[in-house]
Amino acid sequence: MEELKLLEKKNVEKTRYIHISHNVIAALNILKRAKNVQELCVTCCLLSVFPFTKPLKYLIKLNLGNDFTQENFPTLKYLDLTDNLITNLRSMGSFHTLQEFYCGNNEIRNISQIDNVKTWQTLHVIDFCNNPINTTTLYKKFIIFHLNNIEYISGEYVRKSDISEARYIFGNKFDKYVLNKIYETDHLTNIIQLSLTDCSLSKVDLSAKILPRLESLDLSKNRITSLCGLHSFKYLHTLCLSYNCLEAFNDNDCENICIFSKLYTLFLDHNCIKSVLNITKEKLPVIKHLFLNNNYLQDISEITHCSTLKSLTLDNNAIEILNVKDFIQNDNLEFLSVENNKLTSLEFIKSFKKLRKLYIAHNCLANDSEIQHLLLLKDLEEITFEGNLLYNEINRNKIIARDFGIQNAINEDV
Numbered sequence: 001m002e003e004l005k006l007l008e009k010k011n012v013e014k015t016r017y018i019h020i021s022h023n024v025i026a027a028l029n030i031l032k033r034a035k036n037v038q039e040l041c042v043t044c045c046l047l048s049v050f051p052f053t054k055p056l057k058y059l060i061k062l063n064l065g066n067d068f069t070q071e072n073f074p075t076l077k078y079l080d081l082t083d084n085l086i087t088n089l090r091s092m093g094s095f096h097t098l099q100e101f102y103c104g105n106n107e108i109r110n111i112s113q114i115d116n117v118k119t120w121q122t123l124h125v126i127d128f129c130n131n132p133i134n135t136t137t138l139y140k141k142f143i144i145f146h147l148n149n150i151e152y153i154s155g156e157y158v159r160k161s162d163i164s165e166a167r168y169i170f171g172n173k174f175d176k177y178v179l180n181k182i183y184e185t186d187h188l189t190n191i192i193q194l195s196l197t198d199c200s201l202s203k204v205d206l207s208a209k210i211l212p213r214l215e216s217l218d219l220s221k222n223r224i225t226s227l228c229g230l231h232s233f234k235y236l237h238t239l240c241l242s243y244n245c246l247e248a249f250n251d252n253d254c255e256n257i258c259i260f261s262k263l264y265t266l267f268l269d270h271n272c273i274k275s276v277l278n279i280t281k282e283k284l285p286v287i288k289h290l291f292l293n294n295n296y297l298q299d300i301s302e303i304t305h306c307s308t309l310k311s312l313t314l315d316n317n318a319i320e321i322l323n324v325k326d327f328i329q330n331d332n333l334e335f336l337s338v339e340n341n342k343l344t345s346l347e348f349i350k351s352f353k354k355l356r357k358l359y360i361a362h363n364c365l366a367n368d369s370e371i372q373h374l375l376l377l378k379d380l381e382e383i384t385f386e387g388n389l390l391y392n393e394i395n396r397n398k399i400i401a402r403d404f405g406i407q408n409a410i411n412e413d414v
Helices: 002-008 024-031 111-119 138-146 160-170 176-182 185-190 301-305 347-351 368-376 396-404
Strands: 017-021 039-043 061-063 078-080 100-102 125-127 173-175 193-195 203-205 216-218 238-240 265-267 289-291 311-313 335-337 357-359 382-384 408-410
Touching: 017 024, 111 138, 138 160, 173 176, 347 368
Parallel strands: 017 039, 039 061, 061 078, 078 100, 100 125, 173 203, 193 216, 216 238, 238 265, 265 289, 289 311, 311 335, 335 357, 357 382, 382 408
Antiparallel strands: none
């Protein structure tokens, strides 16, 4: 009755403190009007949706016991989702103000289901009591490693020894022992895609016997220095190693040579790679998309034999020269991006027969004669050219479009 009386009041919009229990009708109606609420408790109403006008910019305390919601609240500090059937938190995204989070008595089973929690950097207290995940301590180490301000996890105080152990587990090697703790062993054989990003991993030692069906692996934003531990994954289609510490594709010191016979897409951008010595057709026989931008490359001579390549990204390196012979066997290349390098000549494009997109902005092209090489690109559809000295000597994209018939000439003024 109290909820119904509150519903009849005209000042629900101004109400700051609301508690609704066992009354789904009252909850649905009041929540549509509660725009200025600061503390909200809605329990035992079995809500399937949360019918409010977003955002609830004044809300600082929320209790949704026995309910479920996936909405975000921009100023939320306290969130209680206890006593539900929640199996996954990833759809909740990031919280930048949350300090206390309670999710006891739910159905969360492994770290992959709470992966996004590592972005909740303001958390001091988190609770997963009476969840299947609480039967092991690995998830606690995962949270400790990623959340610098965390003080209590499932009722236990975080000790210095916990921090040291967390750094050892998640700041070093990623192997079958860690994998078996994150996923149930009988599920590993069915995993097709695996992502473990931003975990400060420096070493990888995994076997295809553990993950026989793995096709896509994302290990970006770690500290990996070598591919040695990935040599057995011969059936990967996609491998992402962006934002790591690689200096080469395959170290000469590796006991096992990495040959990826099924790999179509390889991300090696944002590393410390100075040479492409080991990126060969023998090791990547079917590679189609290769990303090497944001490294320290000065040449790419060893990629010459990768005849299956369709797209190659080399932006933000230190490449001064690309030779015709560098691309003599790359007949299938359709996309080439070499922006923000030190190129002085376009002669290398003589080798291209199918190139459709060429991005060469912000290089050192100065000679008018270089423009003539573009005449050879019969299928060219798009080009970037700004940031070159030559760009100031032509009539921007008007001359390019007229002389070469391309569909788009992207300049600063277009």
